[in-house]
Amino acid sequence: MLTIFRDLFRYNREFRIGALLTGFIVFFAALSLVSPYPPQDVYIVPPDLPPSPTYWFGTTSRGQDVFWQLTFAIRNTMLFGFAVALLSRLLSIAIGMWSGYKGGIVDRVLMSINDTFIVIPLFPLLVLFYFVMRDKMSWPLLALAMACLGWAYDARLIRSVAMSLKNREFTQQSVFSGMRTSEIVLQEHLPYVLPIVFYTTMNNMNWSIGLEVTLSVLGFTNIDTPTIGVMIYWANQHTAMVAGIWWWIFFPVLFVIILFIGLFLLAISMNEYIDPRSRLARMGGMRG
């Protein structure tokens, strides 16, 4: 496993850049552990100072150091994205593959649930969720809610692949050789589906972080826990752009973009290891 990572790092440019960018963000988030200030405290440093050797990323109008505030924000946002992606992937893989392989009545029941989730408008539902939860709102709860809403498209995508795999010769051979359904799905079909899962994971993190930022900017989340969205919310509250405190918005946005790019590059280069076909395509053997 380690040698795979070493080789990917050595020979794959996308992986190298992706690993460096993501590593940088993870390191930055880890700095939150040694932050001199608790994340919720305000007016502990002079407000509205531009970036300087003392305050690298400047300070906010609420008297917080942007640098240390951002370490907490990026950590929470990243954890949020991972949590949503992980939970919703579990749901979409399980439901998509089971439904596609089983077919018949199982497929019909699962897909009608699936389609219901596809047509439900998510944003009003999440806003409603906030108004129901109010003070009990926290990011793990929001992550759970979004994971329950974010699996449906990808489950349908995975189902379509599973349906096609079901009719391939190697599946018939697996059935004939006496493999159990779970073994067929996990050993024979899952490796085929994983590259798609990787791509949808990226999409899903993108979507969940984006939606979290949207909700936070509008104040529909717990605004005491710093996330990228919450930082922008407070900056807007203090009309940072109008007041010329650009660093309050610029750094959160920059870091979230770095995170996106890093994760995206990691995902496509991982795919190269997982999917032997894309390796061949890279060699130029299969133009098409």
Add this chain to the structure above:
Amino acid sequence: MIAAIQSSAVNAAPATGRVLTVDNLRAYYQTRYFGIEREVRAVDGVTLHVDRNEVYGLAGESSCGKTTLIKTLVRAIRPPLNVVGGSVTFNFAGRDCDIYALNQSDLENIRWRHLSYILQGSMNVLNPVRRVQQSFVDFAYRHIGQPMPAFLKLIEAHLHRVRLEPTVLDAYPHELSGGMRQRVTIALASVCRPDFIIADEPTTALDVVVQKDVLSMLRDVQREICSSMILVTHDIGVHANVSDRLGIMYAGRLAEEGRTVDVIRNPRHPYTSHLVTSLPRIGDVTQKRGLEGAPPNLANPPPGCRFHPRCPLAIEICRAEHPPMVDLAPGHRVACWVTAPPIKPGALQ
């Protein structure tokens, strides 16, 4: 477990006797949509048997029911295909077993160990995202009952038998050529030394040179492990080279069956005659003549002999009644009212 394998190897020793007996097998595709019932009689009343250590060839044009027949033989059927009647009895290790009377676990014990199946389009039997070795482990490991290192050694030795390097185990299927992939699937099907191998069009996608190679290899492996085989292909030339006995299918029924030499040299059923005269021969410059018409729709087969609409010899009774299989010579059976009339008192006068 190891003792069981040894005993099965010992039991495989008797070189004669029947391994497979099929009696009046009928398998229909039955569908029902919007209240309309349809029944496609893909296999209708097939009776045949296969002896130990013998290659039984099955030939016929496309859609005559060859693949359906063997799917039914190995009980690899899924709705809408249903077995309507008849029986399939295998004799493994001295015991008779009706494959449709077995429970699921017994069935799984028989498969691969005793009965293996090379699927149609077998080049695609290997999972494109799994290495060849993983495919071997997935499909055959459970049936061997040996620890992993011994199993891997066994695979390597077996691959050597089909003239493949052990390095193919590390390859993905797309990295192998068609012929290599075909040999891998043959190795996969024969690695457990099964008593019975069913091969559905094992060489269709290959060119004739590789085809000959693969077929002789299949034959060698079959002889070496003393198994019986059903070989399905529409290529009569292949049958002439490989099969001991040959069954000709037409529209879901057996038309003629006999030793390959007899069937090809001396075909008695008009359909077989046409099939055989269609083969090109070196030095033959006569114009080949096609047979008019197409195989019948099996959802609504013609009454009587299913070949009669295309048969140049058809007489009155062909349109009304299906001809029974009649022994013309020992082991040579034909179903035709004209060329093989059943000997009934009064019928010949």
